Structures are given as C-alpha cells and as structure tokens.
Amino acid sequence: MWIDTHCHLDAGEFSADRVAVVARARQAGVGQIVLPAVDVGNFETVRTLAHEHGYCYALGIHPLAVGGAAEDDLERLREALGDHHADPRLVAVGEIGLDRFVPGLDTERLERFCTTQLQMARDFGLPVILHSRRAVDELAKLLRRIEVPGGIAHAFNGSRQQADVFLERGCKLGFGGAMTFDRALRIRALAQDLPLDAIVLETDAPDIPPHWLYRTADERAAGQIARNEPAELPRIAQTLAELRGLSVAALEAAVEANSRAALPKLP
Numbered sequence: 529m530w531i532d533t534h535c536h537l538d539a540g541e542f543s544a545d546r547v548a549v550v551a552r553a554r555q556a557g558v559g560q561i562v563l564p565a566v567d568v569g570n571f572e573t574v575r576t577l578a579h580e581h582g583y584c585y586a587l588g589i590h591p592l593a594v595g596g597a598a599e600d601d602l603e604r605l606r607e608a609l610g611d612h613h614a615d616p617r618l619v620a621v622g623e624i625g626l627d628r629f630v631p632g633l634d635t636e637r638l639e640r641f642c643t644t645q646l647q648m649a650r651d652f653g654l655p656v657i658l659h660s661r662r663a664v665d666e667l668a669k670l671l672r673r674i675e676v677p678g679g680i681a682h683a684f685n686g687s688r689q690q691a692d693v694f695l696e697r698g699c700k701l702g703f704g705g706a707m708t709f710d711r712a713l714r715i716r717a718l719a720q721d722l723p724l725d726a727i728v729l730e731t732d733a734p735d736i737p738p739h740w741l742y743r744t745a746d747e748r749a750a751g752q753i754a755r756n757e758p759a760e761l762p763r764i765a766q767t768l769a770e771l772r773g774l775s776v777a778a779l780e781a782a783v784e785a786n787s788r789a790a791l792p793k794l795p
C-alpha cells in the first residue's frame with residue numbers, strides 16, 4: 529500500500545470535497561495518510577479527521593505558525609501529547625522545525641519553539657516530522673543536541689552531505705511533487721542516489737503540486753488553481769521508480785517499510 533507521510537487534509541482547500549478526496553486516495557491505493565498539525569488551533573481537527581478516516585496524525589507547532597502562537601501554546605502542546613500519548617493514531621510530533629526562507633520571522637523564538645518541541649518528542653518517545661527551509665545545518669545542530677527517536681525531514685531539499693546528517697540522526701527524507709519537475713536537478717539527483725531505505729513519499733497536499741498539476745503565475749491569475757491531493761502519490765512515486773530504475777511494486781514495498789521504520793506507530 530502507498531503511504532502519504534505528509535498531507536494537510538484539514539486545509540481549507542479541501543473543505544468543499546474532503547470526502548471525495550479521501551475516496552480518490554483510497555481508489556488510487558493510498559491506504560494511509562499522516563496529518564501533521566500546524567498550531568494548537570488545529571490539533572483537534574487533525575485528530576478527529578484521522579480517527580474519522582482511519583488515518584494518523586502528528587501534533588506540533590509549525591515554524592510559520594510560531595509568530596502567531598501564544599507563549600503558553602507550548603504548554604498546551606505538552607498537555608495534548610500527554611492526553612493522547614496512548615492514542616495509536618498519534619504517530620509523531622510535527623510539523624515542527626526552522627524556516628530561514630520566509631523573511632521577518634523571529635529567529636530566536638523559532639529556535640526556542642523548535643528546541644522545546646524536540647525535547648517533547650524525546651520525552652514522549654515520539655519521532656518528529658521536520659520542516660526546514662534554508663535551515664538544514666541549524667536544524668541538524670539541534671538534532672545533535674537533542675536525541676529524538678528519528679522521524680522524517682519533510683520536503684527535503686538539501687545537499688547529499690546534509691542528507692547524510694539527517695540519516696545519521698535516524699531520520700528518513702520525504703520526497704514528493706518537487707522531484708517530478710525535470711529542472712529540479714538537485715532533488716532528482718538525491719532521489720536517485722540516496723540509499724533506498726532513506727526515502728519516504730509525501731504529497732504535502734494541498735501544496736507542492738507535481739508538474740502535471742502545476743499552473744503558471746498567469747494561469748493562477750486567471751483563476752486556475754493548482755491543488756495537490758493524496759491520490760497523486762502513486763503517480764509521483766512512478767517518477768521515483770523511473771529515476772531509480774525500479775519497478776513500481778518494488779518501490780511501493782520499500783517506501784512502505786521505510787515509512788513504518790520512521791513512524792513505528794503507523795497501523
């Protein structure tokens with residue numbers, strides 16, 4: 529079965545047709561989806577959606593949500609992790625991390641939120657789902673200091689050397705729609721050359737549409753939308769199978785095993 533290790537199924541983009549999106553995912557062979565939270569405001573939503581559809585969820589405060597978070601939101605996260613720790617569908621702490629790409633974020637606060645959440649993951653024995661943009665080295669440094677039980681570096685876009693640092697920390701690397709673009713040379717080279725057991729698949733839906741859903745700025749201005757969804761995962765995987773010269777079935781079995789290794793509570 530295919531596992532989408534990162535999908536924001538609770539996003540507003542899916543409000544009108546979420547049930548159909550889930551049905552299409554099932555039909556496409558995507559049997560499991562991990563729903564990462566982004567702030568305390570959607571903890572209950574991802575938990576409820578996961579239970580409703582037989583999926584899994586993660587709880588955490590996304591780096592881009594740290595600016596709008598209250599100081600005691602970290603405490604509320606710790607309480608939520610405590611309350612739901614025994615829930616078999618709570619598989620990770622996430623989405624957490626660092627973002628040095630978006631301008632104007634409070635660097636010190638981002639790092640503090642990330643550090644505290646890594647400590648929570650360690651304390652609760654949960655893997656992490658990591659977001660890092662222009663911050664791979666910084667995040668790797670935090671991971672050396674705080675030993676979490678592995679997890680996934682989502683939408684990985686670093687060098688091979690940086691990839692190795694995450695792998696040494698017990699993390700898998702998440703690949704998705706970005707590698708379907710011919711011009712994504714670095715991501716494609718990584719997807720091709722990394723050890724197969726380093727890779728998990730994700731859509732990050734509704735974001736990171738694969739090339740066949742991509743809309744240019746002009747098309748978007750004309751009202752055409754590019755919405756990614758979990759049913760696209762097998763076709764995204766096809767790209768990876770071609771890059772690696774593997775059969776789709778062999779790839780499916782390998783990435784399923786990798787996903788389970790990264791997130792051991794996956795049912």
Ligand SMILES: [Zn+2]
Nearest residue numbers: 534564623732
């Ligand atoms: Zn995400």
